[in-house]
Amino acid sequence: MFLLEVLDRNDPEGEARVGFTVTKKHGNAVERNRMRRRLKEAVRLSAGFAMKPGHDYVIVARRELLNAPFDALTRGLHERIENKPKQKRPPAGSRKL
Numbered sequence: 001m002f003l004l005e006v007l008d009r010n011d012p013e014g015e016a017r018v019g020f021t022v023t024k025k026h027g028n029a030v031e032r033n034r035m036r037r038r039l040k041e042a043v044r045l046s047a048g049f050a051m052k053p054g055h056d057y058v059i060v061a062r063r064e065l066l067n068a069p070f071d072a073l074t075r076g077l078h079e080r081i082e083n084k085p086k087q088k089r090p091p092a093g094s095r096k097l
Helices: 029-045 070-083
Strands: 002-008 017-021 055-061
Touching: 002 070, 017 029, 029 055, 029 070
Parallel strands: 017 055
Antiparallel strands: 002 055
């Protein structure tokens, strides 16, 4: 239904930030906005409490999200957020070109 990316910003005092992405290949604007609204509501109702401070979360929607039961969406999102291994930001200057 969705892909979840997590990044530790190394800022334990900062709030968790969430981004939502739906590519154009997953329907017209109305369908993409509906997927985005469903994800936002799922985060607000259940998954937001599991998010760790100082982390960035990017949720990429997939087409099957449109017709998935909402309780399955919230449950899946909550499980993925709680079980996602923490990824560290690479050290400054180590980026390969």
